[in-house]
Amino acid sequence: MKKTLLLTHEYYPFKGGVARYVYNLFKNFDKDDYIVVSDHKEVKTMGNVVNMKLTYNFLKPSWLISYFKIKRLIKKNNIEVLLTPNILPLGSMCYFLGIPYVISLHGLDINLALKNKPKLAKKILQRADKIIVNTENTANIIKPLDIPKEKIELIYPTIDFKASTNKDKLQKLKQSMDIDDSSRVLLTVGRLNKRKGQDLVIEIVNKLKEDFNIKYLIIGCGDFKKDLFKKINDYELEDRVFVLCDVDDYNLPYYYQMADIFVLPHREDKVDIEGFGIVFLEAASSKLPIVAGTSGGVQEILTNQKNALLVDDYDQLLAAVKQLLNNPTEADKLAEQAFLRSLEFNKPAEQSKLLRQILS
Numbered sequence: 001m002k003k004t005l006l007l008t009h010e011y012y013p014f015k016g017g018v019a020r021y022v023y024n025l026f027k028n029f030d031k032d033d034y035i036v037v038s039d040h041k042e043v044k045t046m047g048n049v050v051n052m053k054l055t056y057n058f059l060k061p062s063w064l065i066s067y068f069k070i071k072r073l074i075k076k077n078n079i080e081v082l083l084t085p086n087i088l089p090l091g092s093m094c095y096f097l098g099i100p101y102v103i104s105l106h107g108l109d110i111n112l113a114l115k116n117k118p119k120l121a122k123k124i125l126q127r128a129d130k131i132i133v134n135t136e137n138t139a140n141i142i143k144p145l146d147i148p149k150e151k152i153e154l155i156y157p158t159i160d161f162k163a164s165t166n167k168d169k170l171q172k173l174k175q176s177m178d179i180d181d182s183s184r185v186l187l188t189v190g191r192l193n194k195r196k197g198q199d200l201v202i203e204i205v206n207k208l209k210e211d212f213n214i215k216y217l218i219i220g221c222g223d224f225k226k227d228l229f230k231k232i233n234d235y236e237l238e239d240r241v242f243v244l245c246d247v248d249d250y251n252l253p254y255y256y257q258m259a260d261i262f263v264l265p266h267r268e269d270k271v272d273i274e275g276f277g278i279v280f281l282e283a284a285s286s287k288l289p290i291v292a293g294t295s296g297g298v299q300e301i302l303t304n305q306k307n308a309l310l311v312d313d314y315d316q317l318l319a320a321v322k323q324l325l326n327n328p329t330e331a332d333k334l335a336e337q338a339f340l341r342s343l344e345f346n347k348p349a350e351q352s353k354l355l356r357q358i359l360s
Helices: 015-028 064-076 087-097 108-116 118-127 137-143 167-176 197-210 225-234 252-259 278-285 314-326 328-343 348-356
Strands: 003-006 033-040 050-052 081-084 101-105 130-133 152-154 184-189 214-219 242-246 261-264 290-291 309-311
Touching: 003 015, 003 064, 003 087, 015 101, 015 278, 015 348, 033 064, 064 087, 081 087, 087 101, 087 108, 087 118, 101 118, 108 118, 108 137, 108 278, 130 137, 130 348, 137 152, 137 348, 167 252, 184 197, 184 252, 197 214, 197 225, 197 314, 214 252, 225 242, 252 278, 261 314, 278 290, 278 328, 290 314, 290 328, 309 314, 314 328
Parallel strands: 003 033, 003 081, 033 050, 081 101, 101 130, 130 152, 184 214, 184 261, 214 242, 261 290, 290 309
Antiparallel strands: none
16 A cells, blocks of 8 residues: 545544544544544544645635645655545645545545636546545546546545443433433434425424424534524424534444434435435344435445335425334334444445555
8 A cells, every 4th residue: 555645624523424434434544544634623633534625715726835845744744645535625735746546535625626626626537547426326426527436535524432331420411301111212413404304304304293202412512503493493392302512423333322213314405415324324233114215326235125114205205204103113123224224334344455456
C-alpha cells in the first residue's frame, strides 16, 4: 500500500455517514500507512490525524492557502496517493497537487458538485486514478460522465457496532422518558433534515397516540430541528417525542435496545439522496424491524416484505408502522431477516483488502 493522505471535511468522532464510512475504510490499517487531514471541529490533532483549516471564504479558490500546507505535508511525509470524499472543493486541490488521487463518492456530494460546477467536477472525476462508490446506485449517477468502468470500485459500507449495554443505565434512560413495558418505541437515527422524514413519523405518533402508548426517539443534529420541535409542540407530544442531539457512539446502542421499530422514511430529492444508510445496518444488527424509504441505495441493502417494509409516502408509512405494532410476530421475523442481512456487510477485512489494492 502506498503512503496515503486522506483529505476530508468529515471524520471520526463526527457522526455523519461520510465520516463513518471513511473512518471504517482506514481504521484497520497501520497508522504509519496513512495520514488524515480534516477541518471538522470535532476532529482533534492526535497521532496520524491532523486538524487543519482547509478553506477560506475570503479567497478564490477557497482552498488556495491550504494547498501549500498540504503540499508541504505531502513532501514531509512521503505521501504517494491522496484520497478524498469531497469532490468540491477538496477534489479540486487533489486535481492540482500533481500526485495520484482517489475520489470516494456517496450521493449528495456528486449531485451538488455536478449542479454547481459541472465541468470542473467532471474533470476531477475523469482524472482520478480510481473512484470508490458506496452503492451501485451511486455508480449510476456518474454513468453519463463516460468514466471507464475499470476506474470505478464498489466498496459497500461496513459496521463496527457493539450493542452491549448496562442494565441499570438502560433502565434509568427509560425512566427519564417514561418508557415502560407497555410502551411501543419508534427510533430514527440520522441527520435532522426534511428529506429524512422525521416530521412524517411525528405525524404518525400523533395519529396513533390514542391506540398505543407510543414513544418516538429522534437521534441526530441538523437544521431541521426547529421545525421538528414546532410540530412536536403543535401536536402537544412533548411527553412522547424526544429529540436527542448529543448521543455519542458509546451511548447509541442503548437507544437501539430501547426501540421496538426503526423508522427512517427518507424522501426523494433531486440533489440530496440517501447514498447508503449505515444506520440501517446498525438497526439490523440490533435485531430491529425496519421501515424505510425507497430512495437512493437503500434497496441494495433491504428487500421489501423480506427484511424490511419499504414505503414511498405518508399513507404507506402509516400502514407499515401499524402493521408492525399490531403484529409483533411478523415484526420479529422481519427483524431476524434484517439481522442476517447485516452480517453480509459486516466484513471489514474484505473491505480493507480491497482498499489496500486500490491504494497500491
